[in-house]
Amino acid sequence: MKKITTFLALLSSLTTVNIHAEEVDCVTTSWKLIGSNHKVCVQAYDDPKVKGVSCYMSQAKKGGLKGTFGLAEDPAQFSLDCRQIGEIIIDSKLPEQEVAFSEDTSLFFKETRVMRVFDKKRNTLIYLAISRKLIDGAPANSISTVPIMPWSK
Template identity: 40%
Template sequence: MALMLFSASLSFAPSVANAEVVGKVGVDWIGNDIIVDAIPDPNVKGVTCHVTYFDRSVIDRVKNGKWFEDPSNNSIACRQTGPIEIDDIDLSKGGEEVFKTGMSLIWKKLVVNRIYDKDNDTLIYLVHSRQVTDGSAKMAISTIPLYGQNVSWKNGKPK
């Protein structure tokens, strides 16, 4: 039983090496926590996103079931944390995945996507969960306005 719980807990660890747990807030007496990760954007230097997610305790898992799954309640705040240098990024409307981590043993993922809004010269970061069925409508966004900033583009600013 302990080995199964340990194996399950490994699936909740961030899958991106750059994500760093910078906060852990206990929310109740049974051991449920809110985790805060700092995630630097790998292709946009000078931008860091802080993402929160819920980490269920063993007691909560026994009490409420859904042994191998955490809730899809996430939040995100992204800020400029240094000079902005934009590498080669996806400029399509769908943007690109910046970060992904497991929220269940197999299927459910917490995902952060970056989208460049060219008309408003803004980077948009969207956090949501991805599920095989019944996709989650719980999401949050954060933006980094580039207007008036000294931004360095590796391939030149998109026109």
Template identity: 40%
Template sequence: MRGFLYRALAVLLAILVLIGLFFWLVMPHGGARHQIGAVSTNFRWFGPNDKVVVERFDDPKIPNISCYAASAQTGGIAGGVGLASDPSEFSLNCIAHGPVNLPADLPRQEQIGAISASLIFKHFILTRILDDKKDAVIYVLTSTKVLKGSPANAVSAVAVQAQPGA
């Protein structure tokens, strides 16, 4: 009986690892992502504290645009080993820190980054959308976990100089 339990646990662990690997492979890892800092929001006796983490995403196809996302991370023992599901609470601000030139072959809409908010089921996805009529680049951060019929989201826009001859 003991051997059966060990085999069952090994199979379950292998399945979880394969599912995690699958989601890691299909999630967009586009733009450069850098953790800028974190602010502790709740003390935990065991494991790391809850915190708000600030990360920078550099747009991989549009030089001089960076987006800053702040998201809540659950601490404690489960959070310390990566098993906690983080709340869908986040904000987004994008800036141009130099001249912005749009590549000619830039897709109208594209996922450019992601933040893992749980081991498998929840991620925050950063998507770029072009607004040609108003010469702007829009960035939307959404949660893949739907809450009450609608995903949590944040939006930011960056103005683009009109291209000559456009």
């Protein structure tokens, strides 16, 4: 079992981009008598390949004893908003579609992944957050767009 877990962890690290998110704040949504409270947390991500773009994601986090010890499976409930925060500088080798960042939302087999899609025709970056675990046959998702505009100081 340990070998399988190690293999899956290695495979996951090769296929996803785990970028350190900056936790902005959390809001309690339900008080728990034992363990941490249920909450919604807001995290900020700076796009590692596109300078001048930051994304904010709010995501539900389970509390209780399992949540306190990191064993709870967080629900696939999130929202994404990305904005231009400065001059946009794009790596010349930016693919049309790739994982911009991801975050594990359970101990095993569930993550929230943010894909970056470049719409050349409209000169717009599209960020699509999806849950990597199917919920009722379709993944939970959220979208945000950033038109590439000149930035004046």
